[in-house]
Amino acid sequence: MKRAEMRIMQHKVVLRVVSKFLIPFILLFGLYVQWHGDFGPGGGFQAGVIFAAAFILYALIFGVDKTRQAVPAWITRCGLAVGVFIYAGVGVATLFLGENFLNYNALAHDPIHGQHLGILLVELGVGVTVCCAMITIFIAFAGRGRK
Amino acid sequence: MMEFPGQLIYWIVVVMMMMGFYIVIAQGNFVKKIVGLNVFQVSVFLLYITMGKVNGGTAPILADGIEVFSNPLPHVLILTAIVVGVATTSLGLALVVRINEEYGTIEDDDILEQESDV
Amino acid sequence: MLVTAFAIIRIRNLFSVVILTGLFSLLAAAIYILMDAVDVAFTEAAVGAGVSTVLMLGTLALTTNDEKSTYKNRAVPAAILSIITGAMLIYGTLDMPNYGDAKAPIHQHVAPRYLNQSAQEIGLPNVVTSVLASYRSYDTLGETFVIFTAAMGVLAIIGRGRRRRKKENVEQEAKT
Numbered sequence: 001m002k003r004a005e006m007r008i009m010q011h012k013v014v015l016r017v018v019s020k021f022l023i024p025f026i027l028l029f030g031l032y033v034q035w036h037g038d039f040g041p042g043g044g045f046q047a048g049v050i051f052a053a054a055f056i057l058y059a060l061i062f063g064v065d066k067t068r069q070a071v072p073a074w075i076t077r078c079g080l081a082v083g084v085f086i087y088a089g090v091g092v093a094t095l096f097l098g099e100n101f102l103n104y105n106a107l108a109h110d111p112i113h114g115q116h117l118g119i120l121l122v123e124l125g126v127g128v129t130v131c132c133a134m135i136t137i138f139i140a141f142a143g144r145g146r147k
Numbered sequence: 148m149m150e151f152p153g154q155l156i157y158w159i160v161v162v163m164m165m166m167g168f169y170i171v172i173a174q175g176n177f178v179k180k181i182v183g184l185n186v187f188q189v190s191v192f193l194l195y196i197t198m199g200k201v202n203g204g205t206a207p208i209l210a211d212g213i214e215v216f217s218n219p220l221p222h223v224l225i226l227t228a229i230v231v232g233v234a235t236t237s238l239g240l241a242l243v244v245r246i247n248e249e250y251g252t253i254e255d256d257d258i259l260e261q262e263s264d265v
Numbered sequence: 266m267l268v269t270a271f272a273i274i275r276i277r278n279l280f281s282v283v284i285l286t287g288l289f290s291l292l293a294a295a296i297y298i299l300m301d302a303v304d305v306a307f308t309e310a311a312v313g314a315g316v317s318t319v320l321m322l323g324t325l326a327l328t329t330n331d332e333k334s335t336y337k338n339r340a341v342p343a344a345i346l347s348i349i350t351g352a353m354l355i356y357g358t359l360d361m362p363n364y365g366d367a368k369a370p371i372h373q374h375v376a377p378r379y380l381n382q383s384a385q386e387i388g389l390p391n392v393v394t395s396v397l398a399s400y401r402s403y404d405t406l407g408e409t410f411v412i413f414t415a416a417m418g419v420l421a422i423i424g425r426g427r428r429r430r431k432k433e434n435v436e437q438e439a440k441t
Contacts, residue, residue, distance in 0.1 A: 033307075037391065037394050038389045038390070038391055038394050038395075039208075039389070039390050039391055040208065040391060041206070041208070041303040041304045041307050041391070041393075042304070042307065043226075043304065043393075043394050043397065043398075044398075045226060045227065045229075045230045045308055046304070046307050046308050046311055048230075049230070049308070049311040049312050049315070049316055050311055052316070053311065053315055053316065056316070056319060060319075077420075080413055080416055080417075081413070083409065083413075084409055084410060084413050087405075087406055087409055088406065091402075091406065101403075102402040102403065102406070104399060111386075112386075112387065115386070115387040115389075115395075115399055116387075116389070118398070118399065119387070119389065119394065119395065119398040119399055122398045122402060122405070123394070123398055125409065126405065126409055129409050129412055129413055130230060130409075130412060132416070133234060133412045133413065133415065133416035134233075134316055136416050136419070136420060137234075137237045137241075137320065137415075137416055137419045138316075138319065138320065138323070140241070140419050140420055140423050140424055141237075141240070141241070141244070141320060141323035141324065141327070141423065142323055144244060144327055144423050154358045154359065154361055154363065154364070155364070156364045157355075157358040157361060157364070158355050158358065161351050161354045161355050161358065162351065164351070164354070165347040165348070165350060165351035165354075166347075168346075168347045168350065169343055169344060169347040172339070172343045172346065172347070173339050173340050173343035173344070175339075176279070178279050178282075178283075178321065178324060178325065178328070179279065179282060181321075182282055182283070182286050182321070185286055185289075185290075185313075185317070186286070186289060189289065189290060189293045189309075189313065192293070192305070192309075193293060193296065193297075196296075196297055196300050196302045196305060197300060197364060198361075198369070198371050199300070199301075199302065199371070200300045200301060200364065201366075201367045201372060202366070202367060203367075204301060204367075205301055206301045206302070206303045207301070207380065207391075207392040207393055208303075208390050208391050208392065208393075209380075209383075209390040209391075209392060215367070216301075216380055216392070217300070217301040217302070218371060218372050218376040219376065219379055219380070219392040219393050219396050220371075220375060220376050220379065220396065221302075221371075222302045222304055222305050222393050223393055223396045223397045223401060223404075224404075225302070225305050226304055226305050226308055226393065226397065227397070227404065227405060227408040229305070229308045229309055229312050229313065230308065230312060230408065230412060231408050231411050231412060231415075232312075233312045233313070233316055233317045233320075234411060234412045234415035234416065235411075235415055236317050236320070237317070237320050237415065237419055238415045238418045238419055238422075240320055240321065240323075240324040241418070241419045241422040241423045242422060243324055243328065244324055244327050244328065244422075244423050245422050245423060247327065247328040247329075252329075253328050253329060
């Protein structure tokens with residue numbers, strides 16, 4: 001996106017109003033997919049992408065600078081690492097609790113609860129990483145046009 | 148469905164795969180090469196998913212009263228592969244952007260010419 | 266889908282090509298639903314038809330919109346090579362079980378265990394999630410690291426503010 005295109009985009013009233021209306025619902029749907037992935041279709045990968053799509057839509061309509069105000073660079077970069085850290089951390093935690101790496105049975109007194117908790121945490125890690133990766137990549141592309 | 152040979156769907160997938168392969172090796176434009184890689188990739192995914200299908204089966208979400216499920220394993224493999232695919236695609240596109248800044252073109256031949264001039 | 270793929274080969278305008286790629290992904294997602302892979306279809310629709318199309322359009326905005334040169338000299342050998350490879354692959358599929366056959370080897374080994382035992386061992390209705398995050402969590406950990414690395418790579422290649430420094434480095438190297 002070049003700056004001239006961005007300026008044109010900012011004048012499209014319909015796009016701005018509709019996207020402002022849609023973005024909260026996209027975010028909500030992303031969260032639903034994230035936490036409901038155990039029971040229906042969905043999970044960390046999809047949720048991360050949908051969540052990132054909301055920010056990408058915002059960046060397309062309102063410009064990269066405004067998106068950067070909402071999500072500063074350090075948040076997405078830390079988020080990238082934090083997601084991987086959550087995933088690997090769950091594995092290390094199970095190691096310390098006396099089980100194999102990433103065997104969630106040890107996370108709670110009951111193996112099934114442990115599995116639930118482990119899957120939830122791992123999916124959270126995946127979702128955070130994917131979401132931050134997509135936002136980072138998109139903003140790297142979009143920010144490139146303006147030197 | 149009965150008249151067709153059972154492997155027909157694999158043949159269709161193979162034809163698509165080869166279209167992607169052709170784009171990758173025959174086209175000189177880098178964006179188009181990446182598009183070709185994408186086509187290739189999606190056909191490989193389709194090949195996996197077709198192998199996981201069971202006649203009369205449903206999606207692998209456990210529920211009462213359903214006995215036959217499609218094989219969940221290919222779904223898992225492809226699910227992760229798709230997201231990794233978009234990550235690698237974006238890496239390739241980033242390289243294309245850098246090449247364009249360095250050479251001013253994204254055509255294979257033009258870059259070779261510029262290199263041979265130097 | 267075949268028509269779309271063919272159009273991608275023929276059309277020279279890169280903008281149309283990118284949009285057609287999005288369409289191709291969306292059709293693939295529809296086919297995944299027909300083959301019971303709802304999770305995969307979900308991902309393909311969000312990723313293939315959504316994010317990657319946007320990224321490609323971003324690339325086009327930064328580069329150029331039209332394909333310039335033609336590659337006549339390369340087309341024939343490439344076509345021959347792909348036809349030969351395709352013929353060999355089709356020959357390979359002749360030994361494969363029929364589409365949808367429940368007795369195929371792929372359905373005999375681990376899949377029944379996942380389907381039968383995961384209700385007791387993990388207790389989640391979505392088998393894809395439990396296989397993804399529990400039985401095969403090593404794989405998923407690896408995939409997460411791949412995504413992490415790819416994002417790092419994109420940042421390293423086209424992250425903001427890095428460009429001038431890199432050029433200076435190149436010039437310095439050229440001098441020495």
